[in-house]
Amino acid sequence: MNTKYIDLIDQTYHFPSEEFDLVDRQLQFHGIDLMSLVQEYGSPLKFTYLPKISENINRAKGWFETAFAKADYQATYRYCYCTKSSHFKHVLDEALKNDIHIETSSAFDINIVKSLKASGKITKDTYVVCNGFKRDLYIENIADLINSGQHNCIPVIDNLEELPLLQQATEKKFKVGIRIASEEEPKFEFYTSRLGIGYKNIQAFYKNQIEGNDQVELKMLHFFINTGIRDTAYYWNELHKCLKVYIQLKKMCPSLDSLNIGGGFPIKNSLAYEFDYQYMVEEIVSQIKLVCEDSGVEVPHLFTEFGSFTVGESGGAIYKILHQKQQNDREKWSMINSSFITTLPDSWAISKRFILLPLNRWHDEYERVLLGGLTCDSDDYYNSEQNVNAIYLPKYHKDKPLYIGFFNTGAYQESIGGYGGLQHCLIPNPKHVLIERDENGEIQTRIFREQQTSEQMLNILGY
Missing domain, CATH: 2.40.37.10 (Lyase, Ornithine Decarboxylase; Chain A, domain 1)
Structure with a gap:
C-alpha cells in the first residue's frame, strides 16, 4: 500500500x-x-x-515581445513594478536590473523613488506611474519629482479634485493619466471600484479640466480590475469597455497614446496550478489591435504594473x-x-x-x-x-x-x-x-x- x-x-x-x-x-x-x-x-x-524576480520580469517581457511580433503590433511595451507588493531595497535593486519602470501608490513611495534616483538605479527617463488617492504629501512629493526633471512621471488621476491640486503644487508642464473606475464582478459587495473615475464621467472630465490646459498633457488611460487578468467573460467585457473609452478619448486628444492594463497576473498556489500566460498576453494584444483598427486609431503603447507576479514567487x-x-x-x-x-x-x-x-x-x-x-x-x-x-x-x-x-x-x-x-x-x-x-x-x-x-x-x- x-x-x-x-x-x-x-x-x-x-x-x-x-x-x-x-x-x-x-x-x-x-x-x-x-x-x-x-x-x-x-x-x-x-x-x-x-534571481526569481529577474526571471519573472523577463518571462513577461518575452510574452509581450512574442505577442507584439505575432500581431504585428506597432507600439512599445513597458514593464512597471508595483512597489506596494514589496518595498524592500533588495527587491527594487534586483528588479531594476532589467530595464523596467516604477508604479507607486502613496507619498512615501516617492521617497523611495528619490533614493533610487540618487543612487543611479533609475534615471530621469524612467517612467514613474503614480496611482492611488492623492492628497497633501503625495501631491507635494509628485510635484517635487516633476520639478526635479522626472519628465516621465505620470500621476494617474483618481478623482476629480486631484488635477487642480497638482497644478497648484508645480508650475511645470506635466503628463497625466486617467484611471477608469471598473465595474466589479456580480459577487462583489459593491458595483463599481472606488478607484478611478466612472466610465460616463471621463469625457466630461477631459473637456472640463484637460482640454485647452497648456500645463497638462494627457498620455495614459489606466485600466485594472480587482480579480486580475483571467480568461473570463467578465475580464474581456471590461477590457472592451475600456477600449471603447480609449478610442473615444483618442479621437478627442491626439496626445493620448498609452494604455495601462494594470497588474493581476496570478502566481502559483499549488503544484497543480496551470495558467497559460502566453495565450492571455497574445489575446489581450490581438483584441486591442483589432478594436483600434476597426475604429481607425493607432494602437496604444502598453504598460503593465505587475507586483505579485514580479516578487511573489x-x-x-x-x-x-x-x-x-x-x-x-x-x-x-x-x-x-x-x-x-x-x-x-x-x-x-x-x-x-x-x-x-x-x-x-x-x-x-x-x-x-x-x-x-x-x-x-x-x-x-x-x-x-x-x-x-x-x-x-x-x-x-x-x-x-x-x-x-x-x-x-x-x-x-x-x-x-x-x-x-x-x-x-x-x-x-x-x-x-x-x-x-x-x-x-x-x-x-x-x-x-x-x-x-x-x-x-x-x-x-x-x-
Whole structure:
C-alpha cells in the first residue's frame, strides 16, 4: 500500500516541477538545499530568492515581445513594478536590473523613488506611474519629482479634485493619466471600484479640466480590475469597455497614446496550478489591435504594473513542527514554531493558499493534520491546501523533527504583517535570509535581518 508522503505527491501532482525537486530525499527549491539553509540559519526562517524576480520580469517581457511580433503590433511595451507588493531595497535593486519602470501608490513611495534616483538605479527617463488617492504629501512629493526633471512621471488621476491640486503644487508642464473606475464582478459587495473615475464621467472630465490646459498633457488611460487578468467573460467585457473609452478619448486628444492594463497576473498556489500566460498576453494584444483598427486609431503603447507576479514567487517561509495535539478522534493539530498571523497574514485574513511542502521525511508515512500557530488566537491556523481543506504531511514523531516550507510568499506578507513592528501576541518576525547567485551560478546567502528581539518590541511599546 502506498502510504509514504512521496507516494501521495507522485500520484497527485506532476513532480518534480520547474522549481521543486528531491535530492538525497530532501526538498530543493530552484536548486537550493533547504535543509542546509535551516542547519545554517535555524527556523523559523524567511527567505527571498532574488534571481526569481529577474526571471519573472523577463518571462513577461518575452510574452509581450512574442505577442507584439505575432500581431504585428506597432507600439512599445513597458514593464512597471508595483512597489506596494514589496518595498524592500533588495527587491527594487534586483528588479531594476532589467530595464523596467516604477508604479507607486502613496507619498512615501516617492521617497523611495528619490533614493533610487540618487543612487543611479533609475534615471530621469524612467517612467514613474503614480496611482492611488492623492492628497497633501503625495501631491507635494509628485510635484517635487516633476520639478526635479522626472519628465516621465505620470500621476494617474483618481478623482476629480486631484488635477487642480497638482497644478497648484508645480508650475511645470506635466503628463497625466486617467484611471477608469471598473465595474466589479456580480459577487462583489459593491458595483463599481472606488478607484478611478466612472466610465460616463471621463469625457466630461477631459473637456472640463484637460482640454485647452497648456500645463497638462494627457498620455495614459489606466485600466485594472480587482480579480486580475483571467480568461473570463467578465475580464474581456471590461477590457472592451475600456477600449471603447480609449478610442473615444483618442479621437478627442491626439496626445493620448498609452494604455495601462494594470497588474493581476496570478502566481502559483499549488503544484497543480496551470495558467497559460502566453495565450492571455497574445489575446489581450490581438483584441486591442483589432478594436483600434476597426475604429481607425493607432494602437496604444502598453504598460503593465505587475507586483505579485514580479516578487511573489521569490519568497518562502520555513517552520519546524514543534508538537502535535490530538484534540479529538479526528483532528490533529501540528504546531509550528511561529505564527501565521505574524508571518503569513494573507493565509488567515483572506484565506489565501500558498504552496506547502515538507523539507524532509518524504519517505515516511503521511497523515492529515491542521497547522496551528503559537498565538493564543483561534484564527492563527492554516487549513486551506489544495486537497479540499486538508493538509497532508509526514507523520509527527517527537524524535524525528519535521520542517515545512510555504512557498511563493514574497508579495505583501511583510508589509501587511507590519514588518519590524509590533506583532500579535508579540511573536517576533523571524530571521530573513537573501539568496543570490554569483557570476558562476553558485548560490550565495546572507542575512538581511536577524529575528526580532524583545528589546525592539519593548522600545516600540514605550518600556
